[in-house]
Amino acid sequence: WESFLPSQVLVQPVQLICLYAPAYHLILEGILILWIIRLLFSKTYKLQERSDLTPKEKEELIEEWQPEPLVPPVPKDHPALNYNVVSGPPTHIITVNGKECINFASFNFLGLLDNEKVKSAAQASLKKYGVGTCGPRGFYGTFDVHLELEERLAKFMRTEEAIIYSYGFATIASAIPAYSKRGDIVFVDEAACFAIQKGLQASRSNIKLFKHNDMADLERLLKEQETEDQKNPRKARVTRRFIVVEGLYMNTGDVCPLPELIKLKYKYKVRIFLEESLSFGVLGEHGRGITEHFGINIDDIDLISANMENSLASIGGFCCGRSFIIDHQRLSGQGYCFSASLPPLLAAAAIEALNIMEDNPDIFQTLRAKCERIHELLQGISGLKVVGESFSPALHLQLEESCGSRENDVKLLKRVVDYCMNSGIALTQARYLEKEEKCLPPPRTRTGQICIELDCCLGFLFPQIIRMSVLHYSDFTLDIQVLPLMALKPDWVTGLFQYGTNAVRGRMLNFGTGE
């Protein structure tokens, strides 16, 4: 055993290797070992930028750096800088900048803004709960009024569940990122409103725009996506797909073709999110929105989102749908979890407004009739075209031919709006953030209709005044058949509705302007 010295145990195998292994093998291994030793002993270096600068040079750089000013200066005559000041309640007769006008600019479609029942319900709630809720929904901010409103909305829309947000803009902007994450695909209409655009941006998903209301374009995109999926089926199995459309588009005033969308949904297995801010309380026999208008089963739509700031004349928004979908937002809707809940008086006002909507389903017919009448009356104004469906309560008036640049268009429309305001009609220019919108609509004025207080003859006055303003301020040659109305001076108009609507009707018929 003494012969088994440790050296022999070590040396023998090495000797064997050296004898039997080919020479190049040994040489390569030797080089590898030397390289490893070199790497082990060389200095490490960071992969990020190596700073070869001395501290003095760094100080100099810091001294030299000049940031831009926090905000660029805004010219004093920027049109958006000077707001119109409304004194008093913004109802159908509104006092803008000290002048009384008929209000065609607020989205008070059902006229519930100064309804006495709504106000008294809000007063009762104010006496019981105070104004604010002092907390988010998770931490003692859930009041029984909120739960009641959610139940009522779910029942009204005939869905399983509803969830309330305290701000209309935040509703759709929080709902979309709760479901659609990075890597998912969203097909959205070009004319989608800004809140949807922000929701999509926050979700970091892939966004594919399709032409406004163009189902062929959407189908083309869906087919392309299908071929992509076949290349990578594993990824396709986990990529969620959504279509986001609006019921009644804010930017164009027309409806989306919902039946075709449902067909596409089942064919290509995409989920539909419907944004019904303008169509809730407007379309449909009972005001349930575009699903009732087209007679579609509401369970076919995955999520309906709307805000309560238009027809319900309150503040806030809601989403409704099946519990499977809505419940998820209670933990992952950012505007729901991280923000204070809706003040109870506004929730009570919304409940009362819902009561009125349910008890008087004929107001929707009245609204529709008035919308169609106004639409008809506004046709034929040379120089301006009406953009929007006949039953849409929010219309746009756009210049038929542009004056050259967007700025000039905006200036001309501003003069039209100013003239109308001086004549007693409150209009507004539709405002857009020019640099932020994906597809910027052309300049136009927007009108929002009011239902109950708007009498036909006053509505009749409105297009005539528009005609006059265009005549005064544009360079087009217009064929105006309003010679008798040329005598209509602005102060006569304000005198008109001081006399009351019946007297006005009599006077207008006497004038015989051909309607």
Place this chain on the structure above:
Amino acid sequence: MLVAVLTYVGYGVLTLFGYLRDFMRQWKIEKCQNATEREEQKDFVPLYQDFENFYNRNLYMRIRDSWNRPICSVPGAKVDMMERVSHDYNWTFTYTGRVIKDIINMGSYNYLGFAQKAGTCQEAAAKVLSQYGAGVCSTRQEMGNLDKHEELEKLVARFLGVESAMAYGMGFATNSMNIPALVGKGCLILSDELNHASLVLGARLSGATIRIFKHNNMQSLEKLLKDAIVHGQPRTRRPWKKILILVEGIYSMEGSIVRLPEVIALKKKYKSYLYLDEAHSIGALGPSGRGVVEYFGLSPEDVDVMMGTFTKSFGAAGGYIGGKKELIDYLRTYSHSAVYATSLSPPVVEQIITSMKCIMGEDGTNVGKARVQQLAENTRYFRRRLKEMGFIIYGNEDSPVVPLMLYMPAKIGAFGREMLKRNIGVVVVGFPATPIIESRARFCLSAAHTKEMLDTALKEINEVGDLLQLKYSRHRLVPLLDRPFDETTYEETED
């Protein structure tokens, strides 16, 4: 150390059980009480990934009754809660119809006690409600700018000591819609680790580069500033257009106050801009309630953008931004909220105006000042007593937000339920609002809490702390003697 280990063990056990239950549900041994997908849509891509909801199904569902507790009275110092029971382990709740009355409310953000159902604020709001209605139905730039809004903005500017201010309908939206208007691509945002979700969302929506510095750590912030200016943008090396530092006045989950003098010194040295979110600190700090800037005795002109909310100290809703006139003019034209979102509701505006005038003392009484002082006293007393009892409390001595550490997941549910049995409503928070092993209970003090209420609460907290073994602190404070200081009294010492 032991506590950390036990916490991890606790989460491990819960996770194991979670997997077991999921397994049983999948194999239909246990009934699945989750809402499920429609039959017609079963072959669509699943909406939620299984793992995302694992936490929700297995951990959150067990203690879900600590959150979303419905109340049915004004959220003042004492509140009435609707009783709810669950017969199937928190999957569904039923309301028994009974109301638990007079629960001491330590969870609502009611710092100055303006959540009242009677009083001058409420009367003024009622008058405005009957005159103006509840809604506005238009955006700020179109037809939604009421004279009340202009009045409010002038008042806010005077209150803060800045040139001009602008008010928005929602505090969350104020951040998420105005930060993108101020910074864009090519700018740098330096944001604190523990910033609120609204600041994070606003920073992400803006498209600027975001870098995070450690919570309240000035060395980390300085290092980031230096590196940023010296090296410029990441790959192109162009200089940054602007640098914006986002901090909060009081951090709502930590209770810590930002080191404002040091941040301002750094900001001036490196020529960057400061955005201060005073959601919790406005009205709650400072000798006259003007916020963290007054607390440190600094000038409001040093802060470029002062943002805050009206929800907490003013008992209303909404947010504001104050600063120089150029800034506010720019925001009036380019803020997303001014163009696309509705303005504040008139009765809410009136509540803010009345409560702000009360705090400033302009309504002729001393009520505002008294409230601010009461809040400060309550804060100091409460914190001192809790420390004496041996709990671990985070945060600054003067902040009315008091987080009490619980650590273990089981104690989250237990603490909430035990306190409710004793008629005290508290807020417990766990993952994901806090780091996973640092779950806590958070108390929000109010000027409406009287000393008796605080004493009752403290007594109950003491009992529950003994019951659940929550007194982790290894420091023991000798209780301060309540006599005035004289030479024979020793100062308090820590072991």
